[in-house]
Amino acid sequence: xxxxxxxxxxxxxxxxxxxxxxxxxxxxxxxxxxxxxxxxxxxxxxxxxxxxxxxxxxxxxxxxxxxxxxxxxxxxxxxxxxxxxxxxxxxxxxxxxxxxxxxxxxxxxxxxxxxxxxxxxxxxxxxxxxxxxxxxxxxxxxxxxxxxxxxxxxxxxxxxxxxxxxxxxxxxxxxxxxxxxxxxxxxxxxxxxxxxxxxxxxxxxxxxxxxxxxxxxxxxxxxxxxxxxxxxxxxxxxxxxxxxxxxxxxxxxxxxxxxxxxxxxxxxxxxxxxxxxxxxxxxxxxxxxxxxxxxxxxxxxxxxxxxxxxxxxxxxxxxxxxxxxxxxxxxxxxxxxxxxxxxxxxxxxxxxxxxxxxxxxxxxxxxxxxxxxxxxxxxxxxxxxxxxxxxxxxxxxxxxxxxxxxxxxxxxxxxxxxxxxxxxxxxxxxxxxxxxxxxxxxxxxxxxxxxxxxxxxxxxxxxxxxxxxxxxxxxxxxxxxxxxxxxxxxxxxxxxxxxxxxxxxxxxxxxxxxxxxxxxxxxxxxxxxxxxxxxxxxxxxxxxxxxx
Amino acid sequence: xxxxxxxxxxxxxxxxxxxxxxxxxxxxxxxxxxxxxxxxxxxxxxxxxxxxxxxxxxxxxxxxxxxxxxxxxxxxxxxxxxxxxxxxxxxxxxxxxxxxxxxxxxxxxxxxxxxxxxxxxxxxxxxxxxxxxxxxxxxxxxxxxxxxxxxxxxxxxxxxxxxxxxxxxxxxxxxxxxxxxxxxxxxxxxxxxxxxxxxxxxxxxxxxxxxxxxxxxxxxxxxxxxxxxxxxxxxxxxxxxxxxxxxxxxxxxxxxxxxxxxxxxxxxxxxxxxxxxxxxxxx
Numbered sequence: 001x002x003x004x005x006x007x008x009x010x011x012x013x014x015x016x017x018x019x020x021x022x023x024x025x026x027x028x029x030x031x032x033x034x035x036x037x038x039x040x041x042x043x044x045x046x047x048x049x050x051x052x053x054x055x056x057x058x059x060x061x062x063x064x065x066x067x068x069x070x071x072x073x074x075x076x077x078x079x080x081x082x083x084x085x086x087x088x089x090x091x092x093x094x095x096x097x098x099x100x101x102x103x104x105x106x107x108x109x110x111x112x113x114x115x116x117x118x119x120x121x122x123x124x125x126x127x128x129x130x131x132x133x134x135x136x137x138x139x140x141x142x143x144x145x146x147x148x149x150x151x152x153x154x155x156x157x158x159x160x161x162x163x164x165x166x167x168x169x170x171x172x173x174x175x176x177x178x179x180x181x182x183x184x185x186x187x188x189x190x191x192x193x194x195x196x197x198x199x200x201x202x203x204x205x206x207x208x209x210x211x212x213x214x215x216x217x218x219x220x221x222x223x224x225x226x227x228x229x230x231x232x233x234x235x236x237x238x239x240x241x242x243x244x245x246x247x248x249x250x251x252x253x254x255x256x257x258x259x260x261x262x263x264x265x266x267x268x269x270x271x272x273x274x275x276x277x278x279x280x281x282x283x284x285x286x287x288x289x290x291x292x293x294x295x296x297x298x299x300x301x302x303x304x305x306x307x308x309x310x311x312x313x314x315x316x317x318x319x320x321x322x323x324x325x326x327x328x329x330x331x332x333x334x335x336x337x338x339x340x341x342x343x344x345x346x347x348x349x350x351x352x353x354x355x356x357x358x359x360x361x362x363x364x365x366x367x368x369x370x371x372x373x374x375x376x377x378x379x380x381x382x383x384x385x386x387x388x389x390x391x392x393x394x395x396x397x398x399x400x401x402x403x404x405x406x407x408x409x410x411x412x413x414x415x416x417x418x419x420x421x422x423x424x425x426x427x428x429x430x431x432x433x434x435x436x437x438x439x440x441x442x443x444x445x446x447x448x449x450x451x452x453x454x455x456x457x458x459x460x461x462x463x464x465x466x467x468x469x470x471x472x473x474x475x476x477x478x479x480x481x482x483x484x485x486x487x488x489x490x491x492x493x494x495x496x497x498x499x500x501x502x503x504x505x506x507x508x509x510x511x512x513x514x515x516x517x518x519x520x521x522x523x524x525x526x527x528x529x530x531x532x533x534x535x536x537x538x539x540x541x542x543x544x545x546x547x548x
Numbered sequence: 549x550x551x552x553x554x555x556x557x558x559x560x561x562x563x564x565x566x567x568x569x570x571x572x573x574x575x576x577x578x579x580x581x582x583x584x585x586x587x588x589x590x591x592x593x594x595x596x597x598x599x600x601x602x603x604x605x606x607x608x609x610x611x612x613x614x615x616x617x618x619x620x621x622x623x624x625x626x627x628x629x630x631x632x633x634x635x636x637x638x639x640x641x642x643x644x645x646x647x648x649x650x651x652x653x654x655x656x657x658x659x660x661x662x663x664x665x666x667x668x669x670x671x672x673x674x675x676x677x678x679x680x681x682x683x684x685x686x687x688x689x690x691x692x693x694x695x696x697x698x699x700x701x702x703x704x705x706x707x708x709x710x711x712x713x714x715x716x717x718x719x720x721x722x723x724x725x726x727x728x729x730x731x732x733x734x735x736x737x738x739x740x741x742x743x744x745x746x747x748x749x750x751x752x753x754x755x756x757x758x759x760x761x762x763x764x765x766x767x768x769x770x771x772x773x774x775x776x777x778x779x780x781x782x783x784x785x786x787x788x789x790x791x792x793x794x795x796x797x798x799x800x801x802x803x804x805x806x807x808x809x810x811x812x813x814x815x816x817x818x819x820x821x822x823x824x825x826x827x828x829x830x831x
Contacts, residue, residue: 283580
């Protein structure tokens with residue numbers, strides 16, 4: 001392949017690149033792997049910040065009547081924790097992985113629109129910094145990550161935290177949308193020869209569907225943020241009842257973004273699981289078509305379920321039944337996925353790597369989160385449990401036990417590809433067990449707190465029977481999670497320098513990213529291998545008998 | 549719930565069974581099965597039937613909980629940052645404490661005066677948002693006498709945590725007696741610290757926000773104090789209603805409940821004694 005002509009232009013470009021300093025190289029890069037890495041490092045940093053905020057919250061709630069944080073500080077911190085984890089961690093973390101992996105998995109040289117890609121990252125980072133600048137500017141936002149009007153309006157949030165919040169999210173939203181467009185264009189146009197849409201790796205499938213969901217959902221948020229800013233700065237009345245606006249309108253707008261957002265935060269994790277489980281079970285995914293199609297079903301349904309966040313508003317029974325029914329329906333394709341993952345393991349030869357452990361933990365934890373989700377779709381149960389700690393438990397089961405465990409499976413799975421070195425399996429298992437136990441300790445008891453009547457978003461609570469003990473268990477669990485994250489950070493830092501060399505394909509996996517070196521060269525592939533099925537590297541290894 | 553528990557049990561047991569049964573034994577690659585259409589259809593159909601069942605049950609329950617409203621509300625509860633205004637008709641006004649007769653359904657109208665709140669007495673009824681300009685109605689019913697906890701369940705700002713209330717369920721006779729008593733006005737005390745306190749209550753501008761029926765009828769921005777001493781708790785369940793707690797609350801409201809709208813009027817010890825004595829007469 002040494003005969004591939006390199007145009008003079010390209011040579012000139014790389015000569016110039018060599019002159020740049022390391023910093024310049026990262027700042028000016030349009031390489032999808034570097035941008036992906038920037039996303040991952042940035043989100044890891046924000047994850048630590050959001051995690052510290054979570055620990056502050058748990059310290060304050062450790063026992064009834066604690067005075068560690070006052071209400072004002074507590075409200076800023078829980079708002080920032082939610083906003084950070086959703087907008088600065090989970091979504092960009094998944095975008096970062098998608099950014100790094102999509103071109104590699106489809107045998108492309110880079111994203112279709114590399115400069116737009118760089119723009120997306122930097123506008124996201126700028127948004128994140130702007131959000132945190134609000135602390136320096138006097139007052140962080142304190143109306144919750146959902147910022148319900150009229151509490152978020154000037155009359156009730158007089159300081160400028162919410163303006164920072166709205167502007168920051170606007171920037172982040174623009175970055176997210178442009179990345180989604182970029183991913184769609186890339187996946188449609190840059191697949192290597194033979195990689196038809198029905199042979200795409202499931203991770204790419206889910207990223208693809210997810211990107212459409214982003215384009216459908218995020219503009220609703222951006223529009224309502226602008227409306228909120230107009231209300232706050234120019235004294236309009238979109239969301240205030242005085243002057244003819246409607247506070248409930250904000251809720252409709254926000255959740256018509258916010259519920260698809262939940263799936264935006266989980267679909268790529270489904271994709272990761274759909275890569276990890278087959279490889280470590282040594283079997284192809286069970287029901288490829290059903291897993292892919294159920295993703296489309298979830299995406300479509302997710303656009304019509306938002307009002308299940310609003311069953312307590314008093315919308316009227318007809319609306320509640322309609323949205324309850326659509327929300328119940330979404331459980332079906334999700335359940336189908338779980339069954340397919342389990343069936344993939346059936347009859348396999350399972351390797352208990354850290355990555356696989358996280359994938360299995362994902363299955364179990366996400367099932368709990370999914371089932372508690374069904375209880376919200378059941379309208380009368382929602383009337384009891386909404387806005388309580390039951391919801392806090394549910395959504396952490398989905399987002400932490402679901403998405404984050406999925407991402408952890410992905411980190412242990414792809415770290416060797418990205419760095420060229422293996423993460424320590426021994427420390428990985430320590431990390432896994434600490435995180436798994438800490439997680440369930442923190443959040444399982446919260447189901448009972450919620451059912452017993454503890455509302456969410458309270459900075460303290462009365463000393464009712466059992467509440468103190470359960471909150472203390474939860475706080476201890478949170479610190480166990482904190483320790484597990486330190487183990488992860490140490491593992492990454494040490495393995496990055498002195499881990500075992502990975503080689504091209506340490507897991508004996510089947511998708512295209514494992515056909516190139518670890519880490520991949522700037523141009524990804526000298527030549528992408530031929531693709532004749534969904535598992536090109538399996539086909540390569542089994543030219544005769546290997547059915548795919 | 550038991551449906552959920554059953555599904556969770558199935559998934560968990562299946563997963564563990566598979567993990568044990570199919571853990572790696574050797575390096576041979578297993579059979580490369582790719583799917584089974586019949587199985588897929590079966591495990592799509594079963595959840596579909598389950599959610600259909602759940603939907604039917606939820607419609608039935610919802611209709612039972614929110615049955616038809618055929619009369620005016622018995623009590624109007626209005627959420628304010630961060631307390632509950634409670635009105636039985638025009639004359640009986642109280643705060644953060646709702647009395648109901650045992651065994652009889654009470655229709656509650658839930659309103660809000662500023663931001664969105666949520667009225668929730670977990671043991672007695674569903675929760676419902678208090679949305680400004682959009683009254684909601686719910687039924688509450690206590691089958692046993694007792695005190696039932698309630699809380700604001702929608703995040704509403706600094707003191708969301710201490711925007712709690714209680715529902716006192718009592719037999720029909722005591723309920724009627726309570727209601728009759730709450731409907732009467734208060735009398736100005738004629739002597740002692742309390743008489744001075746009543747005077748100071750007006751002079752210190754307390755009366756600009758708090759109404760005491762029979763003594764002043766100012767517009768209300770703050771809880772009605774006509775029978776404040778008869779209530780069990782202070783400051784939306786922040787503390788018990790004792791003379792000492794009341795005095796602390798008057799002295800430093802922002803310490804007791806940071807962020808609340810009650811100003812610190814920097815009362816002197818004498819004023820504190822007088823005003824507390826006055827308020828304690830408002831049985």
